[in-house]
Amino acid sequence: MTNVHADLVEPGVPLPFCRILGSTEVEINGAAADLGGPRTRRVLTVLSTGHGDPVPDDYLIDKVWQKRQPGNVIQALRTIVNRLRTGLGPEVGHRYLRRGPGGYALAIPLDRTDHGRFAALIPRAQRRLADGESAGAADDFAAAVALWRGDPWQELGDEPELAGARFRLGELYETAVEELQAARLALGDTASAIAGLTLAVETAPYRERRWQLLALGLYRGGRQTEALAALHRIGRLLRTGTGTDPGPGLRMLEQRILHQDPVLLGRDCVAALAANRPFATPVSAGLAVNTGHGSGTGTAIRFDLPPRRMDARVSGASHSRNTHADNATRARDGGYTVDTCLVDIGNAADTVRRSLRDKQYDVVFIGATIQFGGDSRLLETVVNLAHELQPSCRFGFDDVAGMSAARRAMVGDSA
Structure with missing residues (x-):
């Protein structure tokens, strides 16, 4: 933002602030200045459209009086400008409402205006x-x-x-x-x-x-x-x-x-x-360590909840998930080297952070026990930490419809 007329600001001199987003107002050190009646405000509003540059007298007169100009319109304009200077105060009026060869200018720095x-x-x-x-x-x-x-510039009505x-x-x-x-x-x-x-x-x-x-x-x-x-x-x-x-x-x-x-x-x-751009594309479901099929090459980490109150059927299908939450197991799946991390709800953030901090993964895979387990805060924690610590990773996740009955029981799905 080019700060026009910033050189006018001096220590100890009151600072004006001009508002045109709505009705025109000027504040001096936070207090509203007396801008007078409608015509006086209209003069100030027209001057504000110059953004610090001089506004020619003919243009200013046309916008303020239009076809109802008084006999001595130049003198009438000077009178209004003097009223404005008085309302702005002795230190502000002449400093910021200036007269030059091109006309009058409201020379308030751009960073002292609401539109700026x-x-x-x-x-x-x-x-x-x-x-x-x-x-x-x-x-x-x-x-x-x-x-x-x-x-903006409400006092000027519908000006083309x-x-x-x-x-x-x-x-x-x-x-x-x-x-x-x-x-x-x-x-x-x-x-x-x-x-x-x-x-x-x-x-x-x-x-x-x-x-x-x-x-x-x-x-x-x-x-x-x-x-x-x-x-x-x-x-x-x-x-x-x-x-x-x-x-x-x-x-x-x-x-x-x-x-x-x-x-x-x-x-x-x-x-x-x-940015109206696509999200990071998740990898296809089926990367899970226990499914035996997947695609791609590289490293991946899978997050799941530890098993709870499993019957023999579930226990048989999930025997590989009895490690501690932050003790990842390793396996191969469809070309990926997969680490498995079991996450306890009570210390999820610390567990996920430790798992993602020291190794770069191509894929972060979120198991159905977390995705559909009913606690959206846990899912949000895993996703947000993965974005923070593994910004270039892709996501994978389970499809409940394609899971075994044992896996569906783990996530509470009876379909």
Whole structure:
């Protein structure tokens, strides 16, 4: 952001802050300045559209009085400018409301305006979110949203010359509303994100990004049916309102939810949605050590729960899983060298971290006992730590439909 007229700022001199995102206001050290009546405010608003550059007298007069100009309009303009300087105060008025060869200029530095800060905060927040700095991104998006009080330059009404700038600022605002919730999802603040997105899809129902994030939030909150219902709703809205189908991002997300893809619980998922890029593709089911079939070459680690209260049938099928949680066993499966790690719920984070910290894996495989075992926090812990410690890994997971009866009994599935 080019900080025009930053040289005017001096220690000890009151600092103005100009707001145009909504009605025009100027604050001096946090207190609202007296800008006078509607015409005086209109002069200041027109000057603010110059972004620190001089505004020609003819243009300023036309926008303030239009076809109802007084007899001595130049003197009337000078009188209004003097009123504004008085309202801004003796130290601020003449310093920041200046007269030059090209006309009057409101020479407030860009970082002392709401639109200047707004336009700088959002790209920075987007970069932070893409880089995994979710907390900083959330702070920046929230600060940008808080600056927005309504349509820019309200005092000027429907001015064609401002249409482009208003559209750009409006689009930045809508983006900030959406990406604030994306950052909250990445931070694990699912309830706040769902609340914000539920309102957001009502205010702008054709913005697919909002529905995408809402469905993801609902799924992460254990509300898979509602997540799918949200995706079906935006599909109906698009087909009936615009004659189009949902975009590839929404379609891909629906398939991921239907297959209960563990990738949806990872930190990288929100960044992938933000960049409109595919998630890391999971490997096919069937890599499990005890299945005897799989594909590929390289190293893999499989996470499962230890067996509990197994009858003889389950015990016979699972005899290889009686090691301690952090004592991985090794086997070969379809070209992969596979380590198996049994995870106790009580110390899951430490166990997973130790298992992933010192060795690079091509595949992190999540067994059905964790994937479908009923504790979504355990699944989220494994996925998030794998993203953090093994950022280039792929994911594999069990398909319950293809499991043996013994394995289904372990995860509580009687089908």
